[in-house]
Every structure is written in structure tokens, then in C-alpha cells.
Amino acid sequence: MGTEKSATQDAIPQPIPKEQTNIASEGKPLDEKKLKKFYIGSIDQGTTSTRFIIFDGIGHPVAQHQIEFSQIYPHSGWHEHDPKEILTSVEQCIEKATQAFIYQGHDISDIKAIGITNQRETTLVWDTNTGEPLYHAVAWPDTRTKGIVRELKAKEGADELQKICGLPLSTYPSSVKLLWLLKHVDTVRKAYEEGRLTFGTVDTWLLYQLNGKDRKYFVTDATNASRTMFMNLNTLQYDDTLLKFFDLDRNKVALPKIVPSSSPDEFGALAYGPLKGIRIAGCLGDQSAALVGQQGFTPGCAKNTYGTGCFLLYNVGEKPVASTHGLLATVAYDFGGQRKPVYALEGSIAVAGSGVQFLMNNMGFITQSHKISELAATVEDNGGCVFVTAFSGLFAPYWIDDAKGTIFGITQFTERGHIARATLEATCFQTKAILDAMELDSGHKLSALAVDGGMSNSNLCMQTQANLIGIPVDRPAMRETTALGAAIAAGFAVDIWKDFDELKEINQKDRMIFEPKITKEESAKMFKKWGKAVEMCRGWLDTDEANGDF
Template sequence: MAMEKSSAADPDPQPVPKENTTNGSAETHLDEKKLKKFYIGSIDQGTTSTRFIIFDGTGQPVAQHQIEFTQMHPESGWHEHDPMEILETVEQCIEKATHAFIDKGHDIADIKAIGITNQRETTVVWDTHTGKPLHNAIAWPDTRTKGLVRELKTREGADQLQDICGLPLSTYPSSVKLLWLLDNVDAVRKAYDEGRLSFGTIDTFLLYHLNGGKEKDVFVTDATNASRTMFMNLHSVQYDDKLLDFFRLDRKKLRLPKIVPSSCPESYGSLASGPLKGLRIAGCLGDQSAALVGQQGFTPGSAKNTYGTGCFLLYNVGEKPVISQHGLLATIAYDFGRERKPVYALEGSIAVAGSGVKFLMDNLGFVTHSHKISDLAASVKDNGGCVFVTAFSGLFAPYWIDDAKGTIFGITQHTERGHIARATLEATCFQTKAILDAMELDSGHKLAELAVDGGMSNSNLCMQTQANIIGIPVDRPAMRETTSLGAAIAAGFAVDIWKEFDELKEINQKDRMIFEPNISKEESSKMFKKWGRAVEMCRGWLDTEEANGNS
């Protein structure tokens, strides 16, 4: 089947089925009859919503429930969540999805384990004695630490941190959020001084409470989440005294969760209450690592891009970390334990993707539902000369510009809402291109195709635009809950539903679609060059005092 060429301005560009682009067979070799008898639950705790999905052994969702929770922005650049509200949404989603599962005639005794995946870097602190949070969680896009980061960059040893932990100093990791809390919240400082301050990312907080809190005292994190704190040595996969000393943290006063493999039958405990009480939690992955696992990114050179609230591209580099020289992050991709070595990834992080669409919907009233943004963008043939640098939280990889703000260039009296909608979608696609270029420089290899998932990947227009800008095919699965699926896979490995990665090769491979580039390299290069000019022009938007957080 030849692909019908369609321009990026088509309201609904049509991709081609993947099996028609390769010599492979669409025939499945899964033992579906056997695998459909096993079920795995997956807690997916994201930036704006929580969901619980029950998958069968073939990777297909059987029942699910999703709840959005409150986003708090007490000041410009601040972004907070109520940890207890998040916990409540998890418990409610488990209850609702389980009831739906039972209503479909299934038996909860056939659910073999639960996995958990979570928004990363978001930082929670609580009283070790009571288990109660001492402050709202500071979410990963929060930029209140801009001034603190500038100060930290002047400290001796700042230039050595990335070689140890894989992350540059920025507002992104958990470390600077914890320092801000210690410096600005009396209750947090007091708990630290008295040696009763527990620190964790969302996974640790949820695991602690889902197991019943202080009584069982399950206080762990997996390697993928720990690698986002700046406290973990990427090479040893343990906390590093040199890193903690740089941040002037005393391990005797600060309780850090134990780092364990992402797939483990013992470390994560079990649910202490609810309809699935007693069910084992056996897997845990930060959300972007979970998406890589859900996309079958098990071989070096494979990559995926998740278009969620932000956008995150992970590239599997194998069993040795690659420290980026071109603005990317080095991170743990996954650690499935059982004598296996951890697998590492290069990562490019884009702060604004789906949140840019939400901005147009909620703040500017462009559309009433996020999925309609694609139709609005398709109402015009191109961006009309508009370029939108969506630097709401500065720019992340590969630029790391913290003194930028969201800026639209090229507005004229002829500019329509459709042009700005298109420029919003293109902003994520351009940043993905910049990340792929950096990955090619760091790895020495050019990606052959890009696997995609997440909310914005539902837009054919956005994915066709992405293929055009990066100049390689974009590969989209039919079942796009790959983050949740990754957590389920980690749990399934721990309880021997699967034992080898080869057994997973055909999970979620049916009905995948390919978007082929359909513009010339010259046209794509011209578009990207204009984006580059816009990025340079948005530098220094904040003056020094504003950039230091004094605005």
C-alpha cells in the first residue's frame, strides 16, 4: 500500500499502517489465550491527572479510571500539588477501575500484581514520625528556584556534578526544590534540624502511604526516579556523598528512600486497603522510563517521544551511561534487577507540550476541548509566519535557557487563532528536532524512526508536522497508554508473567501507524532555521533581578 501524500495543512493527514512499510509480518506469535488469563494493575500518577489501568497479559487495557486533580500556581512560575489529594485520587482510581473490572465479569484474584509510574522530580517532604506532608509538593516544572540555581552554579565543584549524576544544575531536578523548602519553610527546616524530615518523589510518597504508612514503613524509590534527584551517582546507582555535600545536606538529618530495582517482587510491599487489599506492588518506573519500556525500547539505539504535559525523548544507550556534551540529560532508563545491569538513556526534556495546548484552551479561550486544537491549526495552510517559543518555564533541553519567557514572533494584522494554534504544536516539534540533533552528536548515530505516544500524538496533524520537521518516519501505536503499560510490564516481570524481553516483542505492536515526511529537506531546514532565530531572540527576556526570582 503506497502512502497518499498529504500536506501538513490537511485537516487530517493519514498515516500508513506499519506492516505495509516493512517486510515484517502482522501475524502475532503471542500465546494470547494464556496471556488473557493474567491481569496487571498500573497506577499512572501524572502531572495533571491520576489513572489506574488494568491490563491483560497481551498489554491491552481491560478497565480503567482517571481523575484530574488541582493545579496550584500561588505565584508566577510556581507550580504545586497537594500530596494528600494525589493519594486520594490514586485510591479512588483503584476502586473505580476495579469495580469496572468486576462488572465486566472478571475475578480480582486473576490480577497478579500492580506497577506504579509517576511524574518525576516533583518533590514531597513529610514528617517521619507522623507521615504528614510538611508542604505542598513542588511540581517538576516549577521555576521558583531560578535565583538559587544561579547561586549554586558559582559553588566550587558545580562543573563536576553532571559527570557524577548525569543532570545539569537547573530548576528541573528535585535537589533544588528541597533546598528551597529548607530555606523558606520553617516547618521543613525544623524537621530537618530535628532529624525527622523524610524526602521523596511522588513514587516514594505513594508507596509509603499505600502500604499503610508508618506501621509498615515502606520507604523506597526505584533507580529511574532516584536518578532525577541529583543525589544519586549514575555509575554506582547509589546516593553519593560528594553530591550531598555539594548541596550541604546532612544524611543524618535527612531521610532518603532506599534505591531498589524498577522490577522487584519484594521491595514495594502491597496495598494496605481498598478492593485490592494485599495485592503485591512489584514494579516502579518514572513516567518517561515507563513509556520507553511500554514502547519496547529494550535495544540500544531505540527511542521514544512522549507528548504529555511536557515532552520527553529517551534514547537507549545500553549498559554504560553517556554523559551528554550537547545539552541532554543522562539518566537510568530502567533497572529490572535479577543480575541484570541497569540500562541507561540520553534524555531531552521539553517543559511545554500539552500544557501549551491547555494554555490556549484555558487562558486564551481558543477552543473548548484540547483535541479541537488540531482542527483549529488545520484551518490555516501554515503558521502565517508565527513562531511561538513556549518558554513558560524557561527552555529545557538542549538549550537550558532559564531567563526566557513564552514569546510569539511574527504576529501581523493577518494573524489568526489558527496560526497561533499551529505555531504551538510546531514549538514541541521544533524542540524535538533540536534534541534529536543533540542525540546524534552525543551518540554518533542518527535515529531511523521515532516512536511516539502521549496525548498530543493523537493529532495526525501534529505527528505529520513532526515527521516533516525531523525528516524521519514517526511510528505511533494504536494503544497509546504506553506509560501505564511500562509500569505493568515492570510488575509483570517481577512476578514471572514474562521472563525475557523477547517475550514482549509483539506487545502493543498491532495496528501501529507510520507518518512519513512529505516536504523537502530544504523546506524543513528553512522552518527550523527560523525557529532557531526565535530561540536566540527570546534569550535574556528577564533582567537579572527577575531571573533571580525577585520579580
């Protein structure tokens, strides 16, 4: 391996302040003096960590606490969480952040509401009578259900599912995870047969527990329900055709009531802890929350969140758009009242920040994840390396379940910096593929892409993204947009904000713009090589591996 070179300031791109560009927001001016007196708490329960952030009325975080929790990998492709540890992490984050809030001189009574946002598709089951978990939570990236998915795809009616629920059959949604639990876990199967099985996603589990196990608040919001494959996208209710396809009897499994994402009454209130009695007024799946936090309230707005995975949502308005190019149709948000639900097209990338963690934890390339840009900047380009980060297969728009992570183009010239660049570029290439699919489905090309999440902190990654997609990348200064989205949903329910025009001005200060700096021909050449690598990584798994056997 060659000698590692030092990164230079010129090697890491510098973005342009938004006020120096022609990209501008058009919302009503905020009454900052008034809004700074109101506070909203936000529970952000993610894939690898939980945080609780207290925002003021202009969207500025004033106190927060974050806790990482255990990632459980019993077998290759399996990914689980301890439901009780998730709950404990939420309780501890609320306690620590509240202590910091009080230390600053604020009163708990100043917190008007709490919102919840959460990792989606992650599947939990518990005993209806006791509220005790019957198994670990099966996390959204888990791929143990490959065999079940293969069987379901061959079943009569499989081709009609996506028209009803917006999702294709894959290892991704909650439905197949629940079927695996019923098939392989005796305690779950027994609870189902005895009619005491309760199913929920992370939001439902937390709302039920935080309300003191009050069954009145056994609920989920439409954004989370739209990730299960049990909900009809048009009616926002459970669909008998879908449940019948999955052979589920509603008399044997309790499904949470589906409610709007913003409501002063449907989510209850904290039953214990330092914020006891404060209403929970908002609930959104994490990617919908990020779209709300980026003020994506107008059809044509899009955001990309670069977290553990990478998720791109495109607002399509008040009617769902069925994708014919490998994307998902989903609920963007439902703010209730007389308002209609808003829908989105979504593209999901399984590996984004987790690819950086792989280089750090498994390969020892870096000691801290934010050092990835410095390592990548030690080389001028990827040196011919293309890294297809298909650790859990490839998601949108490819949907290749039998792929594995593969690096192409390694030579004796290859350095760690080249592989670091190729890792960042893998997310950017997949984002371009998704944007191209969204353009085909919607008939419109984006003018800019709003970004957030951990990898968006990398100037090099964001510049690469702008270069590949050929449009500006718009990054906020305050990048906790997922938590902010949940806070907005809660604050909207209790009238801290009253209209969407007002919300459009939140978190608009000090945004930065990355403009494309290579030609369309250069971008197309890079993307062509990526496409070749994707095709070459197909069919890597043997039949028994693809079926989930071990």
C-alpha cells in the same frame, strides 16, 4: 482577525498502517490465549491527573478510571500539588477501575501484581514520625528555584556534578526544590534540624502510604532516584560528593532506599482498599515507563511522549553516556536480578500539551484540547508565526532559564489557526533540536521515532514532526504506554512475561506510520527560523525576576 475557515479532510494528514511499511518488530509470538487470563494493575500518577488501568497479559486495557486533581499556582512560576489529594486520587481510581473490572465478570484474584509510574522530580517532604506532609509537593515544572540555581552554579565543584549524576544544575531536579524548602519553609527547616524530615518523590510517597506507612517500604526505584541529583549514575546509590555539594546531612533527612524498577518484594503490597494484599512489583518514573511501554529495550531505540511536557528518551545500553550537547543522562530502567541497569539520553521540553491548554483555557481559542488540529488545519501553514513556548524557560538542549513565552511574526494577516499551528510546531521544533543533539552525542541517527501521549493523537502534529525530523514517526493504537510500562515492570517481576523478546510483541498491532512529506531543504529553512526565534527570546527576565524574587 480573518474569517475562520473550515478544516478539510485533505488538510489533516492520514498515517500509513505499520504493516504496510518496512518497520517491523522481531519479538517472539505471544501466547495470547494464556496471557489474556493474567491481569496487572497500573497506577499512573501524572502531572495533572491520576489513572488506574488494569491490563491483560497482551497489554490490552480492560478497565480504567481517571481523575484530574488541583493545580496550585501561588505565584508566577510556582507550581504545587496537595500530597493528600494525590493519594486520594490514586485510591479513588483503584476503587472505580476495580469496580468496572468486577462488573465485567473478572475476579480480583486474577490481578497478579500492580505497577506504579509517576511524575518525576516533583518533591515532597513529610514528618518522619507522623507521615504528615510538611508542605505542598513542589511540581517538576516549578521555577521558583532560579536564584538558588544561579548561586549553585557559581559554587566550587558545580562543573563536576553532571559527570556524577547525569543532570545539569537547573530548576528541574528535586535537589534544588528541597533546598528551597529548607531555606524558606520554617516547618521543613525545623524538622530537618530535629532529624525528622523525610524526603521523597511521588513514587516514594505513594509506596509509603499505600503500604500503610510501613517504613520497610520507604523506597524509590533507580529511574526516579536518578532525577534527584543525589544518586551516582554508575553505582545507583546516593553519592557523598553530591550530598556534600548541596549541604545535606543524611543524619537529618531520610532518603528512600534505592531499589530496582522491577521486583517481587521491594515495593510491598496494598495495605487497604479493594485490592488489599496484592503485591506492588514494578515502579518506574513516567518517561522510563513510556520507553518500556514502547518496547525500547535495544540500544538505539527512542520514544517521545507528548504530555503536559514533552520527553524524549534514547536507549544507550548498559553504560551511561555523558552528553556534551545539552541533554541529560538518566537510568532508562533496572529490571534487577542478574541484569545490568540500562541507561538513556534524555531531552525534556517543558511545554507541550500545556501549550494547547494555554490556548484553550487562557485564550479561548478552542473549547476542547483535541480540537487544536482542526483549528490548525484551517490554514495552510503558520503564516510566518513562530511561538517559543518558554513558559518555564527552555529545557533541553537549550537550558535557557531567563526566557519567556514569545510569539514572533504576528501581522494583521495572523489568524487563530496560525497561532494554533505555531503552538504544535513549537514542540516539534524542540524535538528536532533534541534528536540532533542525541545524534551528536551517540554518533548514530535514528531510523524511526516511537511516539505516545496526548498530543500524539493529532495527525497534523505527528505529520509536522515527521516532516521536520526527516524520519518516520511510529504511533501505537493503544497510547497508554506509560501505564503499560509500569505494568510490564510488575508483570516481569512475577513471571507473567519471562524475556524481553516476548515483551517486544506487546502493543504492536495497528500501529500507524507518518512518513516525511517535505524536502530536507524546506525542513532546514523552517528550523533556521525557529533557531532565530530562540536566540531572540533570551534574557527576557530582569535580574530580580531571574533570581526568583517576587
